[in-house]
Amino acid sequence: MTKDIYQGLNQLGKDVKAPTNPDEAQLDRVANPRPNVDYFVRFTCPEFTSLCPVTGQPDFAHIVIDYVPDETLVESKSLKLYMQSFRNHAAFHEDCTVGIGERLVAELKPKWLRIGGYWYPRGGIPIDVFFQTGKAPEHVWVPDQDVPTYRGRG
Amino acid sequence: MTKDIYQGLNQLGKDVKAPTNPDEAQLDRVANPRPNVDYFVRFTCPEFTSLCPVTGQPDFAHIVIDYVPDETLVESKSLKLYMQSFRNHAAFHEDCTVGIGERLVAELKPKWLRIGGYWYPRGGIPIDVFFQTGKAPEHVWVPDQDVPTYRGRG
Amino acid sequence: MTKDIYQGLNQLGKDVKAPTNPDEAQLDRVANPRPNVDYFVRFTCPEFTSLCPVTGQPDFAHIVIDYVPDETLVESKSLKLYMQSFRNHAAFHEDCTVGIGERLVAELKPKWLRIGGYWYPRGGIPIDVFFQTGKAPEHVWVPDQDVPTYRGRG
Amino acid sequence: MTKDIYQGLNQLGKDVKAPTNPDEAQLDRVANPRPNVDYFVRFTCPEFTSLCPVTGQPDFAHIVIDYVPDETLVESKSLKLYMQSFRNHAAFHEDCTVGIGERLVAELKPKWLRIGGYWYPRGGIPIDVFFQTGKAPEHVWVPDQDVPTYRGRG
Amino acid sequence: MTKDIYQGLNQLGKDVKAPTNPDEAQLDRVANPRPNVDYFVRFTCPEFTSLCPVTGQPDFAHIVIDYVPDETLVESKSLKLYMQSFRNHAAFHEDCTVGIGERLVAELKPKWLRIGGYWYPRGGIPIDVFFQTGKAPEHVWVPDQDVPTYRGRG
Amino acid sequence: MTKDIYQGLNQLGKDVKAPTNPDEAQLDRVANPRPNVDYFVRFTCPEFTSLCPVTGQPDFAHIVIDYVPDETLVESKSLKLYMQSFRNHAAFHEDCTVGIGERLVAELKPKWLRIGGYWYPRGGIPIDVFFQTGKAPEHVWVPDQDVPTYRGRG
Amino acid sequence: MTKDIYQGLNQLGKDVKAPTNPDEAQLDRVANPRPNVDYFVRFTCPEFTSLCPVTGQPDFAHIVIDYVPDETLVESKSLKLYMQSFRNHAAFHEDCTVGIGERLVAELKPKWLRIGGYWYPRGGIPIDVFFQTGKAPEHVWVPDQDVPTYRGRG
């Protein structure tokens, strides 16, 4: 049932060892199956956790990644393992969110990419971080992420 | 335009000095204008702040007070000033919420009373505190407070 | 197209003068068209305004009336005019809400009735008032009013 | 692919003439396919319209019907045609809602039935009508209808 | 990392052939890991599809299963495969929903079980089906399923 | 009651055999009944299922199709049958969503078209795919699809 | 209490016969009371019903009309009667929605107009239709209609 484009994958459908840090994680790529048009792909990752570089305490985030592929798609199981590899990684919210974006840009060479990191509150004040590789392309459809802002209680 | 029942009020419609702590605050009372039936009154107080007894940092809460009056109502301006008097008062969430309930019970002698304190998160984990003076009376209508539970982000 | 039961109505389909205060307002009654079963009727009145008895300032409320009719229904146009007659009437929230309930009980002699008054905030603290004529009948279906509690901002 | 229990149906899968009033409409019945247990069935009918008996103007309602079948189920296409047959029928909200309930009770002889009629506002005040055939059976699961109450604007 | 209680599983962590109809599907069981207390487990299955027994057209449902285990839990991968096995199975909404409940009762012998089937609308009128094995146990915590009722448009 | 423009339809109002794969499905066309103006049509298809090309497991999606017709409309029953024909078809999320868009473009030759595919999560991370045929025309009204992003739990 | 601008109205405040089809309905006009500025008016019509031209079955829609008046306003009672006149009129969703827009444009000669028709689902797939008379004027404030897209169940 598989196409040729899936044959070079190293992790999908295999029993791979989970990477223990972001550097060790590998992002598998698939040839874009619809290369003649520009389109937009969104991954929603509500299961993200890393560590605070100062206190070592766990941090949690809801992360949404949007991109317009060029020649390659990221394979989603390898993306999941990459996101999980931050579990024992220490980085500030701004650093971590933008860093994921920069890594994906370097590996996928997409036509456009953005990432939104919606972090759980610390000290009563959550931080959200938003990064994109320049102005959104006008001919591509770019819907809002529409993650609600934090409301406290009441 | 006023009725006799409002004549003993000390704070409503007057330019009173705000109390600086809960002990100093006075709760004014009004004779129940509908004494022949049991009914239920709800005050919603989204503007509550006190201090942490250990760190001195400000805490915030959304507080909802429900009661079934007997002979007296609490006058709402004096209730507002009482709630504001916690601004420089230090108490744990459980202590503070239940304490407001106990003070109101002592002064109003209501047929029934409950208080819900919905505190803003500290350390990622908000605390809600719920106190009532025994089982809700079945012949009185007691609607849910329906304050949403905390959801984090995402 | 009319049935006999509508023939005694004084206000429906007529060009009546609006009552200028609650005492002047008349509640028209219709014979219960389904007298063999108990059922429950809800009126939702989001357009209610009265005056504050102390300051003369306008107050606003969202009011919901539920009842189980016995021999008579209240005709809805006369109910609307009765609710509008509070426009220049001065009463406290508790007094006003429970008073509407007591008037309807006196005139309709329903099997059961309740009224919820959800008042707009004054001094940052809205007051809700809930009155019913005893425990809700178990054989009748009594859904929640589910009017959301006040949340402030944020 | 059909079972015997569907063989007596007069309207399902056939090109039947729509009934022009409720008396003309026929409710087809199907033998209960799970007769050994009590269970609860809900029909949600957001497409209901009838006429006002006084003015002849159209009325609209969102109607939800819940029942616990005994020996027969109502066939849903015939139910849809029955509900559509009110399109030119004139009745008050209370009369119409409870009347649908009584007709279904007479024809289906269910173990229990209730109907909620949520009518669009007239004169700023919507009317909801709730009818059930006595107390809900405790051994059967009876979820809330949870149709939101009317909120006006704002 | 596995406990003994998982050793008899036939499908979890294995590359099993998907069952092609409900009769062929096997429900694997796990010994209850917390046998000394009663607790409640909910499975939410928004990915359910079967066929209409009369027209052969696909039907879709959102299904929620709640139970109080006795000696055994159902293993969740085998439950997923069982639910998927309805993909080419033809049954009416009432039959299908209650049938899943009855099968789970027969195999798990739970202390209590209920199932809610929330079917996508046909002919403008969705059908919801609710089944439980008698009155909910009072000493166990049984939260609402709170799946919203259908609202049409607007 | 039919117009000439409906006479060439092959599937509407007829008892046609369901297509078993997308290639077999036929999209019927209707002459645009309002050809003198540009307008925008939205189809919302919450009942979509296909198969994973690697594992053969079923996938589910909520799909929304928007287009600005030129000379032809797509007939909605044939669209429904086309969407149902993916039930046993294996394709990746990106491939499948964009492929539906490309087929509709090829057959309808619309002035503009877009498609949003909102896929149920796999591995905790749902994929959304968005495709449009270039920049949205400014003189046509193009409302947001506003399908909520995935939130996980909590 | 009336102004001159209301004197030519034929239907408002009068006991007029309801039109039986759209051609018979008359749209009354009022001189624009604020002619020196451009502004935007929205009518929300959740009570719309027509007939299917093929099957004769009733269709339902939630319709929202937005316009920027030039010299005339449409009088709202006549608009209501016009919308009601579709009750026995047969037209496809696209035809009907755009047709109402074109009629209003022809009669009101507004500076700009748009109409959104949000139709109840048929065959599981609702159709929404959006029409406007060219690009929205930038100096006028044009808020979103923000009617939620259809979600199916679950």
Next chain:
Amino acid sequence: MTKDIYQGLNQLGKDVKAPTNPDEAQLDRVANPRPNVDYFVRFTCPEFTSLCPVTGQPDFAHIVIDYVPDETLVESKSLKLYMQSFRNHAAFHEDCTVGIGERLVAELKPKWLRIGGYWYPRGGIPIDVFFQTGKAPEHVWVPDQDVPTYRGRG
């Protein structure tokens, strides 16, 4: 605790007589305390009521006013009294909403202003009115009002 800019106020902190119509109401002005930057101020007025010029019946609206101040701010107590002065004033929805906007423009001479009037339904169809003084300035932040459109019931 007061600044000089508040010294010319006639109504704030004083016991003033409420104006009985809009002409009598006075809008007090305060010098802009942050004159070196452009910013945007929103007043949300959910407590608005006026009279129908034809029937004399009360109308209700939720009104939101947005403006970019130049040299003066409107003092909020005087704004409240101005809004209350419509209580016995008769005007059509369009006339009234745009008229408030024009009065504020004339008195405040703001850099930009807009007003949204969200009126409660009459005859089943609410009217919303939106007015602004030309295109929104691009360098100022102008958030949506996002008042939900009317949904009827269901």
Next chain:
Amino acid sequence: MTKDIYQGLNQLGKDVKAPTNPDEAQLDRVANPRPNVDYFVRFTCPEFTSLCPVTGQPDFAHIVIDYVPDETLVESKSLKLYMQSFRNHAAFHEDCTVGIGERLVAELKPKWLRIGGYWYPRGGIPIDVFFQTGKAPEHVWVPDQDVPTYRGRG
């Protein structure tokens, strides 16, 4: 600013080493500051993660803990550290959720306790687990947790 009751705490306000597994974690206790009445405390923990005992993959949950204290409260920082100690602990959803409940019961000896575990979906089907120590006490106020059930997409 501290009271005597806080003097025995080992972790609050101190720089303690985070526990690496649940057995190592210590729950600090505080004497109940309001011992004369029964009340209810809720902790909402949206930041919970553990490992799957079979695959070693991370699991995520939103957990809500409710209890009625007897002589002791749990100190909230120690509770946070206990919840964090599951980060590298492997347990099934049912085991883990009920286990937390049993540990808290053993250490706090509360009058009543319950715990709801709302787990993120695996295989498209999330599992929720609910445990309580018998029937909820009627004289104590026990609000719903009201965490929404999972809806998939659309």
Next chain:
Amino acid sequence: MTKDIYQGLNQLGKDVKAPTNPDEAQLDRVANPRPNVDYFVRFTCPEFTSLCPVTGQPDFAHIVIDYVPDETLVESKSLKLYMQSFRNHAAFHEDCTVGIGERLVAELKPKWLRIGGYWYPRGGIPIDVFFQTGKAPEHVWVPDQDVPTYRGRG
């Protein structure tokens, strides 16, 4: 675990005395860890309170701060302490909100900044204040704050 960029911080991880007014508060700065790209950071501060300059009464606000850093980030603990320092500071809503924005601009010299202040209602009419440092940069992603406007009750 710390990087060099955190070494100059005066407040993070230290036991600092809380500032008693905004002038006394210090905003600590961190070197931008991702200086090669433009990105956007949001702080959501639902716990803000200040005093009314005329009455001395407490005011409450939900404040959201968005900025595009240039060479420095604001350290979030120092931001929290700065926001808390308004607790005993008296300022009008417009003055206070814009003043926070101007202070942050002066200290951080960001590429762009905006602040939204959503104040709790006084006199029934809440004030929202929105300030930004000119037009939003088009190449940076600037999501809506989407804080809901005030709705009153009902």
